[in-house]
Amino acid sequence: MxxxxxxxRQLEVGGRYRVALTxxxxxxxxxxxxxxxxxxxxxxxxxSLHADSHPDPSVRGASVYTLSEDASDRxxxxxxxxxxxxxxxxAGLKLGDQPDQVARVLVAMSQRGTVNExxxxxxxIVRTFSQQGVRLLPxxxxxxxxxxxxxxxxxxxxxxxxxxxNRQDEKLLSxxxxxxxLARALRASIEAHLPPLATRKA
Numbered sequence: 242m243x244x245x246x247x248x249x250r251q252l253e254v255g256g257r258y259r260v261a262l263t264x265x266x267x268x269x270x271x272x273x274x275x276x277x278x279x280x281x282x283x284x285x286x287x288x289s290l291h292a293d294s295h296p297d298p299s300v301r302g303a304s305v306y307t308l309s310e311d312a313s314d315r316x317x318x319x320x321x322x323x324x325x326x327x328x329x330x331x332a333g334l335k336l337g338d339q340p341d342q343v344a345r346v347l348v349a350m351s352q353r354g355t356v357n358e359x360x361x362x363x364x365x366i367v368r369t370f371s372q373q374g375v376r377l378l379p380x381x382x383x384x385x386x387x388x389x390x391x392x393x394x395x396x397x398x399x400x401x402x403x404x405x406x407n408r409q410d411e412k413l414l415s416x417x418x419x420x421x422x423l424a425r426a427l428r429a430s431i432e433a434h435l436p437p438l439a440t441r442k443a
Contacts, residue, residue, distance in 0.1 A: 242266070242267060243417075243420045244290055244402060244420050244423050244424050244427075245262060245290050246262070247420055247421055247424035248260075248290075248424040248427050248428055249262060250424075251424055251425065251428045252428055252431065257437035258431075258437060261278070261279075261282040261284065263275040263278045263279065272388040272389040273388065275289070275389055276388075276389065276391055276392045279392055279395055279397075280392050280394070280395065284392075284395050285395070285396075285435060286362065286395065286396055286397070286431065286434070286435055287390070287392060287395045287396070287397035287398075288397070288398060288399075288400065288427070288431075289387075289389050289390065289397070289398070289399040289400070290399075290400055290402060290427075291399060291400065291401050291402065292401070292402050292403055292404070292405050292410075292414055293401055293404060293405070293406075294404060294405050294406035295404050295406045295407070296406075297406075298406050298407055298408070299407065300378070300404055300406070300407060301376065301378075301403060301404050301407035301409055301410040302376040302377045302378040302381075302403065302404075302410070303370055303375050303376065303377050303378065303381070303400065303401060303402055303403060303423075304377065304378040304381050304382075304383060304400075304401045305363045305366045305367055305381060305382050305383070305398055305399070305400050305401075306363070306382075306383050306384065306385060306387060306390075306398065306399040306400075306401070307356075307359045307360055307362075307363045307382070307384050307390065307397070307398055307399075308346070308350070308356070308359065308384070308385075308386065308387055308390040308391065308397065309384030309385060309386065346391040346393050349393035349394075350393050353393060353394055355393060355394060355395065355396055358396040359390070359396040359397055359398060360382075361396075361434065362396050362397075362398050362430075362434045363382045363398045364382060365430050365433050365434045366398060366400060366426075366427070366430040367381045367382050369426055369429045369430040369433060370426050370430070373422070373425070373426040373429065375422070375423065375426050376403075378401075387399055400427070402414060402423055
């Protein structure tokens with residue numbers, strides 16, 4: 242939340258961007274509501290920020306995910322399943338239609354070119370993070386069926402900022418200077434992918 246708020250502050254300096262957060266504080270918002278809020282705001286990009294845990298406490302570093310019906314690897318599939326299932330349980334939803342829903346969304350996204358733009362956005366984040374010295378996982382850009390990335394018309398990426406199961410990552414994520422550094426790298430990624438309003442053509 243602190244990184245998201247700092248990113249919003251940095252992006253809005255000088256009126257360069259309009260930023261809408263899906264929540265203002267530490268409260269639960271179902272994944273589908275987050276998607277709907279992004280759609281209601283007519284967002285041009287959707288960024289989901291996370292700090293997850295991993296069964297292996299030695300695993301640390303940032304990673305970026307985009308939507309895919311077929312996961313790029315087992316870890317990506319497991320992470321998407323955990324995220325989707327935790328949300329569904331808390332919101333009292335059933336996940337029976339999840340694979341079909343992702344497949345339908347991917348068709349719509351492909352027709353609009355959103356899939357490719359999401360991938361380009363993810364690659365920009367990976368490149369910018371690397372340039373700015375943010376520690377990254379191997380195979381940094383991964384794909385899986387994340388429910389939070391299913392707005393067909395909005396390019397979207399999910400960024401794992403680090404792992405709370407790793408002592409070094411956990412400590413860093415609570416340090417204000419590191420939060421600012423992560424927000425700065427995310428801002429640079431967004432600026433590289435989506436120029437500020439004032440510099441775009443009509």
